[in-house]
Amino acid sequence: MATTVGFVVGLVVNPVAGLGGTAGLKGSDGAEVQRAALAAGATPRSGERAARAVRALLAARPGVRLVTVPGAMGEDSARAAGASPGLVRLARPAAPTTTAADTRAAVLALRDVDLLLFAGGDGTARDVLDAVRELGGQAPPVLGVPAGVKVYSGCFAVGPAAAGELAGLWTSGATVEAEVVDLDEDRYRQGRVSPRLYGVLRVPAARTRLSGRKTGSAAAAPGTVEGIAREVVSRMRPGVPYILGPGATTQAVGRALGLATTLLGVDVVRDGRIVAADVAERELAGLAGGAVLVLSVIGGQGFVLGRGNQQISPRVLSRTGGLLVLATQQKLAALGGRPLLVDTGDEDTDRKLSGHVQVITGYRESTIYRMETT
Amino acid sequence: MSELAERTNKHSTGESFAEPHGQLPVRPKPPLRRFHQARWDEPIIFELSRPGRRGIAVPEPGAPEVELPEAVRRAQPPRLPELSQPHVLRHYLRLSQENLGADLNVDVGQGTCTMKYSPKVNDRFAAEVAELHPAQPVDTVQGVLEIYHRLERMLAEISGMARVSLQPGSGSAAIYANVAMIRAYHASRGEGHRDQVITTLFSHPSNAACAKTAGYEIVTLMPDADGYPDIEALKAAIGPRTAALMITNPEDTGIFNPRIKEFVDLVHSVGGLACYDQANANGILGITRARDAGFDLGHFNLHKTFSTPHACGGPAAGACGVSEALAPFLPGPVVTFDGTSYGLETPERSIGKIRPGLGVTPNIVRAYAWIMALGAEGLRAVAETAALNNNYLMSRVLRIPGTSAPWDKRRIEQVRYSWRELSEETGVHSEEIGVRAADFGVHYWTSHHPHVVPEPFTLEPTESYSKEDLDEYAAILAHVADEARRDPAFVKGAPYNQTIHKIDPTPLDDPKQWAPTWRAYVRKHLG
Numbered sequence A: 001m002a003t004t005v006g007f008v009v010g011l012v013v014n015p016v017a018g019l020g021g022t023a024g025l026k027g028s029d030g031a032e033v034q035r036a037a038l039a040a041g042a043t044p045r046s047g048e049r050a051a052r053a054v055r056a057l058l059a060a061r062p063g064v065r066l067v068t069v070p071g072a073m074g075e076d077s078a079r080a081a082g083a084s085p086g087l088v089r090l091a092r093p094a095a096p097t098t099t100a101a102d103t104r105a106a107v108l109a110l111r112d113v114d115l116l117l118f119a120g121g122d123g124t125a126r127d128v129l130d131a132v133r134e135l136g137g138q139a140p141p142v143l144g145v146p147a148g149v150k151v152y153s154g155c156f157a158v159g160p161a162a163a164g165e166l167a168g169l170w171t172s173g174a175t176v177e178a179e180v181v182d183l184d185e186d187r188y189r190q191g192r193v194s195p196r197l198y199g200v201l202r203v204p205a206a207r208t209r210l211s212g213r214k215t216g217s218a219a220a221a222p223g224t225v226e227g228i229a230r231e232v233v234s235r236m237r238p239g240v241p242y243i244l245g246p247g248a249t250t251q252a253v254g255r256a257l258g259l260a261t262t263l264l265g266v267d268v269v270r271d272g273r274i275v276a277a278d279v280a281e282r283e284l285a286g287l288a289g290g291a292v293l294v295l296s297v298i299g300g301q302g303f304v305l306g307r308g309n310q311q312i313s314p315r316v317l318s319r320t321g322g323l324l325v326l327a328t329q330q331k332l333a334a335l336g337g338r339p340l341l342v343d344t345g346d347e348d349t350d351r352k353l354s355g356h357v358q359v360i361t362g363y364r365e366s367t368i369y370r371m372e373t374t
Numbered sequence B: 001m002s003e004l005a006e007r008t009n010k011h012s013t014g015e016s017f018a019e020p021h022g023q024l025p026v027r028p029k030p031p032l033r034r035f036h037q038a039r040w041d042e043p044i045i046f047e048l049s050r051p052g053r054r055g056i057a058v059p060e061p062g063a064p065e066v067e068l069p070e071a072v073r074r075a076q077p078p079r080l081p082e083l084s085q086p087h088v089l090r091h092y093l094r095l096s097q098e099n100l101g102a103d104l105n106v107d108v109g110q111g112t113c114t115m116k117y118s119p120k121v122n123d124r125f126a127a128e129v130a131e132l133h134p135a136q137p138v139d140t141v142q143g144v145l146e147i148y149h150r151l152e153r154m155l156a157e158i159s160g161m162a163r164v165s166l167q168p169g170s171g172s173a174a175i176y177a178n179v180a181m182i183r184a185y186h187a188s189r190g191e192g193h194r195d196q197v198i199t200t201l202f203s204h205p206s207n208a209a210c211a212k213t214a215g216y217e218i219v220t221l222m223p224d225a226d227g228y229p230d231i232e233a234l235k236a237a238i239g240p241r242t243a244a245l246m247i248t249n250p251e252d253t254g255i256f257n258p259r260i261k262e263f264v265d266l267v268h269s270v271g272g273l274a275c276y277d278q279a280n281a282n283g284i285l286g287i288t289r290a291r292d293a294g295f296d297l298g299h300f301n302l303h304k305t306f307s308t309p310h311a312c313g314g315p316a317a318g319a320c321g322v323s324e325a326l327a328p329f330l331p332g333p334v335v336t337f338d339g340t341s342y343g344l345e346t347p348e349r350s351i352g353k354i355r356p357g358l359g360v361t362p363n364i365v366r367a368y369a370w371i372m373a374l375g376a377e378g379l380r381a382v383a384e385t386a387a388l389n390n391n392y393l394m395s396r397v398l399r400i401p402g403t404s405a406p407w408d409k410r411r412i413e414q415v416r417y418s419w420r421e422l423s424e425e426t427g428v429h430s431e432e433i434g435v436r437a438a439d440f441g442v443h444y445w446t447s448h449h450p451h452v453v454p455e456p457f458t459l460e461p462t463e464s465y466s467k468e469d470l471d472e473y474a475a476i477l478a479h480v481a482d483e484a485r486r487d488p489a490f491v492k493g494a495p496y497n498q499t500i501h502k503i504d505p506t507p508l509d510d511p512k513q514w515a516p517t518w519r520a521y522v523r524k525h526l527g
């Protein structure tokens, strides 16, 4: 894996990420929004943020080798930061207004690096995720440089410099899974926060043990999620169905049981076996009698129910017999005191669910946390 | 001036902290102290060893020569380094120049550690007992036992508790003793099923860690919108599984929980015990007492509140105080007094020993001497001065643009501040500001994890520091904040004046590389 000698960092910049932000457009997905933003006088900022990350990378690891793609998708930022990057030419050079396909192509072209830095927002993270899926086991670990309007995914460092620094100081090769979430921008513009989990990316493990080094990604230290999964498994009782919601944490529960559960869907397990995988609301309602729900907190807003897991409807909830909420302490701390949220579409159900809930934060560790309706 | 020194001082526009020199014919000093730590590249003492080299301890004149009985003699000499006396002296003096010790700097940055001055006169008393043997017959140690007894009574009075044990060698050891007593108490009543300990996010994490080590499940309460532990969360947490609430107050934010008695009562209402981590007692001595709020047990850190040295994580000294009901479970032995002589006794249901012998006796003597020098009024004056110093420093720190103290509450003896605003503006993190401050001969600690207060730093000035000391400390922070705005990369590149510039922290995360002793180092790294 990553060694100090000959460590190669790749860089991909989504030049239009963050365009909509300054124009108050709550996102930059789609050519139309980008045009509107440019018309409103928005200036692209992701290139400059990527350059900041590269500067921090060079400071943290002088002599590091950088490879990227020509032009605004990487080269310009690298040069602005004083680096002389190796260049990988794309089969089909990107047009000035780049698209998701360009991001994917760039990631595929840079597949051989030890670590891939990408600058953008949650939308860019989704494109990177698509490419990583295509590469399968050959995909490098990645780390996001926050440069978009929406940056809720766990694969981003806390700031551009932090991303560069973490990339530079990361010598252990240890990685953790980080969730890629994205909001539906159309709904977001209508004032509805609707995050969805799209998948997980492998990111460098942050050194949280070191006092105050906030150079990590939002992901937790290695082992934390496994501890949570162990706790859930230790609470499982024979004969009781468990409904595992979407998410990397709930998937870790499946893993701890030796099961390949779905990352993005809802599964039902009982007595160490998958009873139903990736179920829709109707089937779930039929299986929910006396079941215990196992849900993780989605994204940065604290949603537990009603976003990305609408299969778990008020009807399903009325039949279940218990609820386990999972989150790392870091995720709770990142809420900055804001409550966990439920929005099932049924006021009565929401009211019944609100109050203080026990959130499992580790093996034999939990936190009592407020859950409220939106 | 070297290039580096020039660079280091290029932003020396900090506010002046020094009093004007008036007419005195002294050269004016720069507004901020210039400081540079020594670098000796000193080897580890084992590497300095040469066969046959030795120092000589001259015996006391007239001391009888004692032949050690065969049975207690080593078959092999211990594997200690062989050095001459000047080599030893030089070695440790050099090491001492390579750190920022408590006697060297304005040590207010180790918030929650209460880095007060350890009066040197008390070392002289401590030296008197340094050579006692822990197994000496009690009739030969009556004086020391009297000090134990008196200190126990004093700490019982200060906390309101019935009995006290002075055996633990650190705060965490005392906390572990507390958990062990909680477990033994419930077991003795057939309530061993109580398997949860409740704590708060801003209580010292040793409470959660010790309870978990002792087999408990940990339930943590988060702060509410006012920064207090959420009492509604406590109501949701308590139940038949509750063994105890283990809580610090004031918490590591410096905020005192005014509803603490309600917390205690709620836990009692379900049959749990209330345990008070009183290591943050420096601002409440003589003002409020654990037992008066209904706590069943708790501990003090003698090395924080009662002035004994911290000793790098031990040997320090902890003191566990308990109510009458828990006295039979105290670690043993405890000192007894029958009106004429002192003895030792292990309580009937004792959890056993927390540390060999009677604990760290020199620190017991120091703490005793410190209290005796102050008297009861003096202790209260300590608390009031510590709170005054803290609130003065807070007013100075909050004048620095980019700082804040979340929750906007009065603080007792420490404050967890935030550089969030400055960090968002400049990209410089709290830890980096703290490291740059070390270039001026001070330092600070950020916070436990997770960082609920973003970009945190925690300051606790105690009663030991003067107004000028606190002004100097605040001026250094103001200066570094200013540097962060002008040249963030420069602050991120710090330190410039330290023994070691930057370390690669990766090995700290890798247990495979840890070598806590020379022997482990040789085995792991030299093969």
Ligand SMILES: Cc1ncc(COP(=O)(O)O)c(C=O)c1O
Pocket: B112, B113, B170, B171, B172, B173, B204, B206, B248, B277, B278, B279, B280, B301, B313, B316
């Ligand atoms: C409130 C509190 N409790 C417990 C401890 C742990 O004490 P020790 O470091 O001696 O183990 C500390 C240490 O500073 C503390 O601040």
